[in-house]
Amino acid sequence: MKINEKLINSINKLPTLPTIFTAITEAIEDPYTTNTKLANIILTDQSTTLKILKVANSPLYGFHGKIDSISDAILYIGRNEVKDIVFTLSVISMFSKEIKIKGFRPVDFWAHSIAVGVISRNVANAIGEKKLENYFLSGVLHDIGKIIFLEYAGEDYKKVFELVKEKNCLIKEAEKEILGITHEEVGKLLAEKWRIPESIQDVILFHDNCVKSNTSNNNLLISIVHLSNILSHILELGYSGYDIIPKPNTLIWDTLKIKKGTLTELKEKFINDYTSTVKLIML
Amino acid sequence: MDNFNKILSSKINLNDFLDIISNSINNNEELISYTLQKISKIDGHVCTAICLLNNITFDFDIIKTEPQSYNEHSQQLFEKLISNNIIEKVFETNEIVEWNNEEISNIYIIPLQNKGKLEGLIIINLNNNFSLSQKIKDELNLLIKIFGLIYFNVQTQNEQINNNSNELLITLNETVKNLYKIFNTINEGIVLTNLNNIVIDLNNAASKLLGIPKDEILGKDIRDYLLFLDKKLFKEEIVNNEEAILINSEGSPIPILFHSQKIKVDNIEYNEITIIDITERKLMEDKILEAKYELENKVKIRTQELYALTKQLKDAIHKKEEAQKDNLKLITAINQSNSLVFILDTNLNIQYVNESVLNKTNYDVKELIGKSVLELNCKEQYSENILKLKKRIIEESQSSSELNLISKKGKVFWVWASFAPVKNSEGETINYISIQEDITRIKEYQEELIKAKEQVEKSLNAKTILLNKISHEFRTPLVSILGFSEMLEYEINDHELIEMVFGIKEGGNRLLTSLDSVLLFSELESSTVNLNINKFNIVPIINKIIDYNLQKVNLKGIRIINEIEDEQIALVDKDYFKVIIHHLVDNAIKFTLKGEIKIFSNIYKESEKSFIKISVKDTGIGIKEEDMNYLFDAFKQISEGTNRNFDGFGLGLSLVKRMTEMMNGKIEVESKLNQGSTFSVIFETIN
Missing domain, CATH: 3.30.450.20 (PAS domain)
Structure with missing residues (x-):
């Protein structure tokens, strides 16, 4: 239980998100903010500006280099998507990339997270979902708890991995046993602290087994992240610290109503989008 | 060559040797095998061994035996040869050494020499029943010599090659080392x-x-x-x-x-x-990308700016075009205007003239530009009037004057010239504009009118003189008529006659009154009247006039009431005042058929002056409202027309008004048709 408390403490001590992100969020929440004003806020951070433009022009969003200004980016991909990109960049830069557990590099973890984000967005698009915002961010954040464990409970987290190998059990079972709290729960705590939308909080908490969700809309988001997580394991995109490929919950097929062959068709796009997005975000 | 010929002639056939040579040029192992095989073909051959000197141990080593299975046998044989000092014998000769004893027999040892030095031995063992003929010995000798030649030559070559390759190896090593260095650097x-x-x-x-x-x-x-x-x-x-x-x-x-x-x-x-x-490269790429975005944004902004500017420019051009159109309209209008339009500089020199100017003056534009506008005047340019006008133009904001212009051809015409300054935004006069209307025609009319007026005046004067003369001529006999009829009135007693005389007198009086009126009118018309306005008590005059008219009133059966107090002062001419009151009373009596005539006065103050108002009120026929305006016209009786019930020229009120006004007085009328009229005259008085 001690570790548990320590972790929760560390979450509370976790630095707030960078000012640029806070500024953007506040600006977006203010209904009187014009796109020009929002663009000017983003423009104060040069590296963020460039990355947003790069991501906006990447195959993931499909504008192929047509967006050449932040105001264009806001106009074409939307305020929330721009915010999500900034969020992703901010979160990744917040955590250390130091390798604390052999065989589980933070970089691989982020690569996996980005893969889930990329695939989620693509799957949502493929099944005809119109509102595509939050899919990418949900994917990126779905396993956020693990990085907290890595950062704040490195040595103990090593034991978790050892236990997983030893007992061949689920990672969260080992987490519960050694840390007293699962990465899903920790992730949810962090998400609450960061005031991330509830739908994404649900993704963090439920993406693994895909049970329980309040609204049908949320259900779709959770199901897609659940599936994307598995797909990224199958395609070996990044590494989540867990070698066993989980089986998808059969309930999701009813929710997603995904056409046969769609995923196979998309495989190349998943990989290409993933490769380009990882390069853009991680480098 | 000799040796070679011998080989050719020997029993060991050519092909075999060629084989040996061709096959063993570079390969001593093969040479040995071949040579041994050749030797083994000798009749009674048991075994052959080739021994070569070991350069290190200086012992002979058996290199090869034929057949191979006799290797051990050969070794034993060789040791026996050494122990029996047979080998030593070979060192002493270069011929084949034969050795036979009870134990070992039929042994032939052929020395193998290289450059005169024993380098090896070929040991051949034959069956006891066989021996080598001299010929075969010679052939063997030759064969071995050739063998030696080839063998040692190849060996030398090989050695040389070996030496070379060692060097190569060293170089190679160094190269590899260098390469590795490079690999690491x-x-x-x-x-x-x-x-x-x-x-x-x-x-x-x-x-x-x-x-x-x-x-x-x-x-x-x-x-x-x-x-x-x-x-x-x-x-x-x-x-x-x-x-x-x-x-x-x-x-x-x-x-x-x-x-x-x-x-x-x-x-x-x-x-x-x-x-x-490629971190650096990535950074560079990022920088380039950033620069690109920056550039594109700049281009966008510039484009927008350019677009805005273009729009402004377009608007400006449009406005200018409109303005130009307006200007053009204005210019066209000015140019084609019938008025003469001049634009002048501040010295009133001509800068621009419109077509009308050119048409009127017959001058060319060139002739006019720079000339003073006043030069066109037909009077002398520096005449007093013109100088005054010039001063007025410059000093006053707007001025106008009649000018008499003269064209190039000498035609004189009148214009009404108005001058106005043209000011810039700072209020300074930069030009003058002069618009001149040709008023020659008007001027002509005016002159005609003046002439006509003068003529009328002349004829009026003549008329007055005529009237004066006529009235004078009338008056003299009339006075005598009146005088005589009055005298006659007293002389006769017959009522009928008196009546007649009264009629004559009455008619005469009326004629006289009318004549007086005409005379007075003409006097007033000719405006040669000299007034004598003084403080004057008006009451006696009024009383006298009433008395004078009493008889007439009584005859008509109406009453006349005088309400004026004892003394009333007015500033009037005594004679004219008398005429005025007389006329008013006479009029009242004339138009009143029944009832009464009242004369009264009142005094009032107005702006510190005192006035006296004398009114004559009757109960006569009154005046229609619409007729009021004609009331004071000369020779007009309101009751004019076929229903003319009242006598007179109608000069009365007109005269009254004129006289009153000449004495700075006023006349007022209040009247209602069929109810009566009140005529009042107002004069200044003293408190």
């Missing part, structure tokens, strides 16, 4: 792995890039140092400069160019991987 990381991706070797650059010592990397899977996204990198035969991500010891991702190809060393396949750090 180049900036590109190079990693050699086996086909299972295990690192076998890497250069310094690679280890530096990873931030891990070389020893720690050796034996590891190269994939441990790359991001898993690069899985396909290990599946292809050749990966040509793919962008990939390397994870260094700190876990940080580093952008790299990944180049990999399979190489074969000693039949073993390896992966040769080149890793190039």
Whole structure:
């Protein structure tokens, strides 16, 4: 239980998100903010500006280099998507990339997270979902708890991995046993602290087994992240610290109503989008 | 050559030898085998051994025996030969040495010499029943000599080759060392792995890039140092400069160019991987990208600015065009105007004239520009009037004057010229504009009118004179008529006659009154009247007039009431005042058929002056409202027309009004048709 408390403490001590992100969020929440004003806020951070433009022009969003200004980016991909990109960049830069557990590099973890984000967005698009915002961010954040464990409970987290190998059990079972709290729960705590939308909080908490969700809309988001997580394991995109490929919950097929062959068709796009997005975000 | 010929002639056939030579030019092993085989063909041959001097032990080593199974036998035989000092004999001769005893027989030893030095032995053992003929011995000798020649030549060659290759090896070693140095000093990381991706070797650059010592990397899977996204990198035969991500010891991702190809060393396949750090390149790319975005934004902003400017420009052009159109309209209007339009500089010199000016003056534009506008005047330019006008134009904001202009052809015409300054935004006069209307026609009319007026005045004067004369001529006899009729009135008593005389007198009086009126009128018309206005008590005059009219009133059966107090002063001319009151009373009596006539006065103050108002009120026929305006017109009776019930010229009220006004008085009328009228005259008085 001690570790548990320590972790929760560390979450509370976790630095707030960078000012640029806070500024953007506040600006977006203010209904009187014009796109020009929002663009000017983003423009104060040069590296963020460039990355947003790069991501906006990447195959993931499909504008192929047509967006050449932040105001264009806001106009074409939307305020929330721009915010999500900034969020992703901010979160990744917040955590250390130091390798604390052999065989589980933070970089691989982020690569996996980005893969889930990329695939989620693509799957949502493929099944005809119109509102595509939050899919990418949900994917990126779905396993956020693990990085907290890595950062704040490195040595103990090593034991978790050892236990997983030893007992061949689920990672969260080992987490519960050694840390007293699962990465899903920790992730949810962090998400609450960061005031991330509830739908994404649900993704963090439920993406693994895909049970329980309040609204049908949320259900779709959770199901897609659940599936994307598995797909990224199958395609070996990044590494989540867990070698066993989980089986998808059969309930999701009813929710997603995904056409046969769609995923196979998309495989190349998943990989290409993933490769380009990882390069853009991680480098 | 000699030897060769011998070979040719020998029993050992040519082909065999050619075989030997061709086959053994470079290969001593084969030469030995062949030679031994040839020897073994000798009749009764048991075995042959070739021994060669060992340069180190200085012993003879058996190199080969024929048949091979006799190797041991040959060894024993050779040891027996040594122990029996047979070999020593060979050193002393260069011929074949034969040896036979009870134990060993039929042994032939052929020395093998090289450059006169014994280098080897060929030991041949034959069956006891056989021996070598001299001929065969010679042939053998020859064969061995050829063998020796070829053998030692090849050996020397080989030795030389060996020496050379040693040197080569050393050079090669050094080259390899240098290459390795280079391998370690180049900036590109190079990693050699086996086909299972295990690192076998890497250069310094690679280890530096990873931030891990070389020893720690050796034996590891190269994939441990790359991001898993690069899985396909290990599946292809050749990966040509793919962008990939390397994870260094700190876990940080580093952008790299990944180049990999399979190489074969000693039949073993390896992966040769080149890793190039492209962080700098990425940064440059980012900078370029940033610059590009910046540029594009600038272009966008500039485009917008340009667009706005273009729009402004267009608007401005449009406005200007409109203004020009307006100007054109204005200019056209001015140019085609019938008025003469001049634009002048501040000295009133002409800068612009419109067509009308040119048409009127017959001058050319060139002749007019720069000329003073006043020069066109037909009077002298510097005449007093013109100078005054010039002064007025410059000093006053607007001025106008009649001018008499003269054209180039000498035609004189009148204009009404108005001058106005044209001011700039600071209020300074920069030009004058003069618009001149041709008023020659008007002027002509005016002159005609004046002439006509003068004529009328003349004729009026004549009329007055005529009237004066006429009235004078009338008056004289009339006075005598009146005088005589009055005298007659007193002389006769017959009522009928008196009546008649009264009629004459009455008619005469009326004629006289009328005549007086006409005379008075003409006097007033000719405006030669001299008034004598003084403080004057008006009451006696009024009383006298009433008395004078009493008889008439009584005859008509109406009453006349005088309400005026004893003394009333007015500033009037006594004579004219008398006429006025007389006329008013006479009028009242004339138009009143029944009722009464009342005369009264009142005094009032107005702006510190006192006035007296004398009114004559009757109960007569009254005046229609619409007729009031004609009331004071001369020779007009309101009751004019066929229903003229009242006598007189109608001069009365007109005269009254004129006279009153001449004495600074006023006349007022109040009247209602069929109810009566009140005529009042107002004069100044003294308190």
